[in-house]
Amino acid sequence: MKTKLSIVAAFTAAMLSAQNNPVLGEETVKVSEHVWAIMGWPNIAFVVGSRAVLVVDTGLGPRNGATIARVVSKLAPTNSRLYLTTTHFHPEHAAGEAGFPAGTILIRNSAQQREMEANGKEMVDLFAGRSPQNKELLSNATLRAPDITFDKEARVDLGGVTARLLWFGGAHTKGDELVYVEPDRTLISGDVVQNKVVPNIFRDGGTPSSWLAVLDQIAALNALHVLPTHSAPGDGSLVALEKKFISDLRASALDLKKKGVSVEAAGTQLGAEFKTKYPDWPGMNVAGFVRSIYAE
Numbered sequence: 001m002k003t004k005l006s007i008v009a010a011f012t013a014a015m016l017s018a019q020n021n022p023v024l025g026e027e028t029v030k031v032s033e034h035v036w037a038i039m040g041w042p043n044i045a046f047v048v049g050s051r052a053v054l055v056v057d058t059g060l061g062p063r064n065g066a067t068i069a070r071v072v073s074k075l076a077p078t079n080s081r082l083y084l085t086t087t088h089f090h091p092e093h094a095a096g097e098a099g100f101p102a103g104t105i106l107i108r109n110s111a112q113q114r115e116m117e118a119n120g121k122e123m124v125d126l127f128a129g130r131s132p133q134n135k136e137l138l139s140n141a142t143l144r145a146p147d148i149t150f151d152k153e154a155r156v157d158l159g160g161v162t163a164r165l166l167w168f169g170g171a172h173t174k175g176d177e178l179v180y181v182e183p184d185r186t187l188i189s190g191d192v193v194q195n196k197v198v199p200n201i202f203r204d205g206g207t208p209s210s211w212l213a214v215l216d217q218i219a220a221l222n223a224l225h226v227l228p229t230h231s232a233p234g235d236g237s238l239v240a241l242e243k244k245f246i247s248d249l250r251a252s253a254l255d256l257k258k259k260g261v262s263v264e265a266a267g268t269q270l271g272a273e274f275k276t277k278y279p280d281w282p283g284m285n286v287a288g289f290v291r292s293i294y295a296e
């Protein structure tokens, strides 16, 4: 038992450091019967069928895209068709497309594509300015138009496994995409459902209530496995936990707002309170989300 626990701890520590490294490795973990993942920044999902593979997210820049393409060739039967989709338009999720082989079929929802056209290039420049390493990784990034766009749902039959690409509304961004894999009942949840990570809304992406409305639609899928982008995979209970956390923070923040407490003071106070309430969450910087709650 003791040994088992320390293996889990070591795995978690290694994964946490990988999840901050913008260069992806080629090692994968199996999430469910047809789903594998590279644990990194962000986690990359592979849904493998008998005829085709769907990759979810690209990594930061073409070098990471090329790493993912090499992993595809190891996981998939030869001559498989390759589909690619992105959970949202931010560069570590979408700016590695140029590293994928010619003939890759790029699919994303129309809300996300509109954000990409409006702010994609700006975000690439912003991320490139954060470090020399990011700058290098993004130097040859291109943002090509998708081959297929959809409004609410696209079903991709990969051979023995179906990926449902879903848009339920804005949460972290306007164009958050969820992928639900059948028959595995695996949800690839983007930044919308994480494993004990304080949520964050990018600019005017969604609102706390639109995020909750998205979570209600996700809950109806009744997922068994959840693979988030920036935290460890878990079971379906992560969906309810995400909803509990947001509802809880929202109620507490609205209460303070009603009492006339400033948004800054509320952020500080609730950060401390929620650290006690959710002791196993690694970080509790709630100031940004409290601002979103006050602003709605």
Ligand SMILES: [Zn+2]
Pocket: 088, 090, 172, 191, 202
């Ligand atoms: Zn993001």
